[in-house]
Amino acid sequence: MFGFMFTNLAKIAAPLRRLGNAQALILVAPLFLFLLVTFFVPIAATLWQSVSDPLARQALPRTIAALGEFDGSSLPDSPAFAGLQHDLKTTAPETLAKAAVRINSDLPGFRSLLFKTVTAVSAEPATLTGPDFVAIDARWGQIATWAAIKRAGGPLTDANLLAALDLKRTDQGAIAKVAPDKALFAGMLVRTVVMAAWVTLICLIVGFPLAYFIASSPPRRAGFLMIFILLPLWTSILVRTLSWTVLLQREGIVNAVLAGLGAGGAPFDLMFNRMAVYVGMTHILLPFMVLAIFSVMKAFPDGYLRAASSLGAKPFTVFRRVYLPLVMPGVVSGCLLVFIQALGAYITPVLLGNPNDQTIAPIIAFYVTKSSNWGLAAALSLILLVAIVLLSSVYRSIAGGKTVGVV
Template sequence: MPADVQLSKPALAGRAPPNPARWRAAALVAPLFLFLLVTFLAPIGAMMWRAVGDAEVAPVFPRTLAALQGWDGRALPLEPAFAALVADIRQARTAGTLASVATRLNYDVNGYRSLLFATARRLPAEGAPDMQGALIALNPLWGERENWAALRRAGGPVTDLHLLAALDLRRDADGAIAGQPADQAVFRTVLGRTLWISVVVTLICLGLGYPAAYLLARLPERIANPLLILILVPFWTSLLVRTAAWVVLLQREGVINSVLLGIGLTAEPLPMLYNRFAVYVAMVHILLPFMILPLYSVMRSIPAAHLRAASSLGAAPFTVFRRVFLPQTGAGVAAGCLLVFIQAIGYYVTPALVGGAEDQMVSYFIAFYASRTINWGMAAALSILLVAATAALLLLYRRLAGGQIPRLG
């Protein structure tokens, strides 16, 4: 027998035979995966790309960007760059494409849109001998390096403009990363507020949900099941309806203030709406079931024999709870906190309806940029912040769940 045939037999013997069941399972899952790819992953990817994509200026100002490629940024560009800018503005105004460029540049430097349109209305004559002097005389802003640096940065095809702006950062005329002016730096404050509200809501839900789940787990099933149905009832009601109900209850002439005034506990209506208190109340009411259900599931599975054994060994009731029962509920606490926190950081409707101007979260600004100012790049950049925060939490939970959940007792 040839040597090469003899050598190939061990390799063939060690190779696993094809598994028809595995291929059939893959064929069954493939349509669902394709559906998710087309209807879910692809739109999200397209949205996220808007945070870094930069294709508005390059097709409209090709001469100017080509003239700026060799510019070192230390002084004003040379005469060919000014002449190219005049030619590009004239052509863009004729083609009706100047608005998109002006909008994109205005994201980087406030007032750039007005600068471009004012310049387009009074362009120097073609073939003028000194385009640089003519443009600066027309508007002194063309004599500032920052405006030319912004124009060069907008050449694409990618940009970090929106991602930096989402962190209250920007690039200066030299290309270095610097902080936004104090009157424009808002997003780090908003992100911190979002995380703080989410943490507080999670802790309140844990404080209210743990005793409720403990009580349900200790009750007989004939009593616990109807109570669980009452906990699930809010899931059958629209989120918008539940939030609007809190507006009715918490307003100055609402039910709660009327009761407090009627029984004499307050002399005037309490400000319970359009503030942080209303946001906490409404969000806790909506998210509390997401804390109770995981806790109840874990507590119900804890063997009662463990508790009886600790009591028979002389442990006091509180010691039994702290040393035996509480550590075994760690998985439920982690799951409940994760569910509540991840949903809380993405809340938009509830803070918008019952909160004030200082209570809006990141999702409000995503909706603002997407629907009002039509700045999809900024909306996508803020969305990436939320996705990054959610991904970090999932990785943290996976690490804790994959190893050993820290003991709480």
């Protein structure tokens, strides 16, 4: 995605530099500014969320300062307990609540422990010691509780990034895998990429001949066919996905037709499986593939093919050695467009798939809206972004390199 943009910007910028026209650069400045403000700043701000961890530090400053030497091998010394008592008495309730939620996401149960302790401590004028806190709740006598506070101590954290890869830090600070029954994200990320790759492949297999057919049609028919390609783009994704529900459900049209044709075993379970997700996503993303390839095919000079034939090449050789390499840029950009959009698929897998066909996007949305764990949501986004950039640059260097070599 970024590669794309940079090449395009470079293409714009290069002739300008040759002209040496500074005024022209000023004309481009609004574009750069626009990109900076609407694109890079929000992304950077989101990514900052994934490593920034200020909440516990704001609420429990003395406690966290006193935990500097704490290494998870034994309970902290009395300054930590004194600091905690001071913090719980002086910090505003709202600030404490946010810190409680933050630490609770690491150690379930911390939230109610903190509020219980606040209530107990607020009525207590004397200085409390370790045993006093343990008397309030036994968890204050557990290393895990203090280790969770220290891990949340900020100001920066790797907890979200580790969690997004199904890793965690132990109470002693070492990196370890989470329990298998909680290892959710890495597998889901792989699944998201695999599903996107399949959708891209299906779109390519369907889209390439279609684009060729339209590009080689007379203008009237091409225009007519183009309407059918563009029409779905003007319909909401939700509507298009729900119409597949109508077609594929047990009492749906496809099953009715199959039963009418006498197919044995109907009605079939066509919905809530991986195939239904692929069908729905292919339908939604196919126009991008067709349009990208079509635009290159349309501009393809027929003379090249005739020249190749006249030099003795067989039709398949013409296709493989001349046509395919020259339309490759369209294929490459079509695949990238489809692949990247498929990675962000949200509604289609939710409506047409099973729980084991879900992609990572709804999980990210869950952590933003429902659980408001923005750090984890940002970390998952960052991992997804890195995966996209890596995969597309690898892909472009393979596919793009070949094209350039042949041409």
